[in-house]
Structures are given as C-alpha cells and as structure tokens.
Amino acid sequence: MKLLGRIAIAAWVAWGCDGKQARQSAELLTGGDIARGRAAIRLRGCGSCHEIPGIPGANGLVGPALDRFAERIYIAGQLLNQPENLMTWIQTPHTIEPKTVMPETGVTGDEAKDIAAFLYTLRK
Numbered sequence: 001m002k003l004l005g006r007i008a009i010a011a012w013v014a015w016g017c018d019g020k021q022a023r024q025s026a027e028l029l030t031g032g033d034i035a036r037g038r039a040a041i042r043l044r045g046c047g048s049c050h051e052i053p054g055i056p057g058a059n060g061l062v063g064p065a066l067d068r069f070a071e072r073i074y075i076a077g078q079l080l081n082q083p084e085n086l087m088t089w090i091q092t093p094h095t096i097e098p099k100t101v102m103p104e105t106g107v108t109g110d111e112a113k114d115i116a117a118f119l120y121t122l123r124k
C-alpha cells in the first residue's frame, strides 16, 4: 500500500489539473467525502490552530498553514504524505510525535477519511 499510495499521489498530482478531476481523485484516494470533510474540520476545531483555505474562520497560527497540502512531501516532517499516514496523523498525532502540541480531537475513522479527502483538494 505504501508504494501504491505514493504512485497514486504522484499520478494524481501530474494528472489532476482540473478541479473536478482533482476532487474525484481526492475522494478515490481516501475513500472519504470532501463536503463531509469540510464539516468535520469545523466540528473538530482544526482551524483554531491551522490556516485552511476554504474553511471560514480557519486562521489559527499554532500549527502550520495547510495550504497546498496535497503537494507536500511529508506530514509534520515525519511521515510520507500519503492517505493512510495522513489519516493516522489526523486521528492520533501522538503515536507519531509524542511531544506534538496537536491534540487528539476525537476524530473518527470515517471523519479522518473525509478530512483527508478535503486536505487533498488543497493544491495550487
């Protein structure tokens, strides 16, 4: 899955130039739903710590801005940016980085897929 995920991301970045294709690929890659992801990000308060394009009020400065997240190579400087790693980070950041200030916010498995789908729409 690791290699497959990387290939999928690379193919998607190269191919998904138009918005609709990019949205479809983000959902295919993650099994999540972008609209639900947007709602989950607001519900879980991610925007209190992150600037997130397309999320009203998401202008926090505690964590890094998540603009163009789909184009990042690494997650939190620790994990390759691929769907399963992203979902793990979103749900349980302390299993990756014990001292991170990013909290476990109670995100469910389905919400993690949805949020990942949304984050993978963020590109130039």
Ligand code: HEC
Binding pocket: 041, 044, 045, 046, 047, 048, 049, 050, 062, 063, 064, 065, 066, 072, 074, 075, 076, 077, 089, 090, 097, 100, 101, 102, 103, 105, 107, 115
């Ligand atoms: C209390 C503040 C806080 C909250 C709330 C928070 N985060 Fe974070 N987040 C951080 C910090 C700080 C980092 C940087 C961690 C690191 O690099 O070690 C981070 C890193 C990340 C990263 C990796 C960014 C990168 O550039 O590699 C993602 C993706 C992310 N958070 C998504 C989320 C999502 C989605 C939520 C809501 C479910 C959320 N965060 C809630 C503080 C927060």
